[in-house]
Amino acid sequence: MHKREVKRAIEKIKKSKSFLITAHMNLEGDALGSELAMYIILKKLGKKAVIFNNDYLPDIYTFLPFSRTIKNDPPKNDFDVALVLDCSDSSRTGKVKDSLSRAKCIINIDHHISNTYFGDINWVEPAIGSACQMIYFLCNKFKVMDKNLALCLYTGMFTDTGNFTYSNVDSSTHQIVSQLMEYNLHPHKIYETIHSLCMPSDLKFMGKIISSLKFDPQRKVCWAAINKWKENSYDLTEVVFSVMRLLKEPDVFVLFKKVDHHKTRVNLRSRSRVDVNKIAKFFGGGGHKRASGTTIDVPIHVAEERVISFIKRYTNGAKRKK
Numbered sequence: 099m100h101k102r103e104v105k106r107a108i109e110k111i112k113k114s115k116s117f118l119i120t121a122h123m124n125l126e127g128d129a130l131g132s133e134l135a136m137y138i139i140l141k142k143l144g145k146k147a148v149i150f151n152n153d154y155l156p157d158i159y160t161f162l163p164f165s166r167t168i169k170n171d172p173p174k175n176d177f178d179v180a181l182v183l184d185c186s187d188s189s190r191t192g193k194v195k196d197s198l199s200r201a202k203c204i205i206n207i208d209h210h211i212s213n214t215y216f217g218d219i220n221w222v223e224p225a226i227g228s229a230c231q232m233i234y235f236l237c238n239k240f241k242v243m244d245k246n247l248a249l250c251l252y253t254g255m256f257t258d259t260g261n262f263t264y265s266n267v268d269s270s271t272h273q274i275v276s277q278l279m280e281y282n283l284h285p286h287k288i289y290e291t292i293h294s295l296c297m298p299s300d301l302k303f304m305g306k307i308i309s310s311l312k313f314d315p316q317r318k319v320c321w322a323a324i325n326k327w328k329e330n331s332y333d334l335t336e337v338v339f340s341v342m343r344l345l346k347e348p349d350v351f352v353l354f355k356k357v358d359h360h361k362t363r364v365n366l367r368s369r370s371r372v373d374v375n376k377i378a379k380f381f382g383g384g385g386h387k388r389a390s391g392t393t394i395d396v397p398i399h400v401a402e403e404r405v406i407s408f409i410k411r412y413t414n415g416a417k418r419k420k
């Protein structure tokens with residue numbers, strides 16, 4: 099834990115009155131959980147706070163407390179502090195970026211290894227599995243934990259660790275979860291709200307993806323290239339990856355989605371050995387060692403060719419070094 103930056107962040111929060119809270123685009127459990135938890139903490143401390151996001155709240159997360167207070171339009175007033183959470187770079191806040199300059203100070207609280215240290219205070223912990231786990235620490239410091247906070251933090255920790263199955267889970271994760279569970283949370287309900295949402299058409303779409311999976315000759319990389327990605331009120335990306343992860347052999351999983359004729363979204367996941375942040379970084383993106391992404395301005399078949407051949411070279415290199 100970066101004690102000096104934590105201390106600076108806490109001091110700044112204590113001294114300041116008004117806050118803008120935001121997170122990365124493509125909202126998911128950790129971004130929303132950490133934003134809402136931060137909002138609740140600040141309200142409990144008697145501060146003024148507003149959450150402003152680039153994207154609309156996905157339906158599956160409306161169960162989170164205070165989620166209806168989230169704004170999608172720029173606030174008119176200035177702020178003492180902008181709290182940017184779970185966000186590797188200020189440009190990842192989308193349209194919120196313009197409003198960040200209206201704050202006297204930016205506090206960057208994040209766990210992406212690709213973080214660009216864009217804040218005035220940068221509390222960045224790549225070894226921690228979720229931004230929510232970092233906010234949990236603030237809850238304890240301010241002694242404000244309650245059921246709403248526990249629900250927000252649990253949701254972020256749960257989603258960012260693949261339901262507590264990824265390699266970023268350790269004993270501290272479960273110790274914290276154990277404390278959150280004291281607030282009478284219902285993990286089975288949270289799980290179903292977030293994950294049991296597929297319509298029959300979604301499963302048929304998944305079937306097409308599964309039947310088109312590709313592998314390198316050594317079966318260490320598994321990928322799918324999808325020309326027509328199904329837009330849902332929730333994102334099927336993690337569902338596809340969870341199916342790919344059922345495979346025994348691959349270390350790396352890749353999903354290519356056509357954005358338009360000259361733009362391809364690439365999502366990368368790794369099981370244990372390969373650092374996919376480095377791969378995404380090579381192609382102008384970033385994220386975590388085990389989960390990252392990038393958008394490349396080339397047609398999908400070109401993106402597929404370039405990324406897969408890079409991964410093959412990269413993993414061969416990693417093997418030789420071992």
Ligand SMILES: [Mn+2]
Binds near residue numbers: 128
């Ligand atoms: Mn996160």
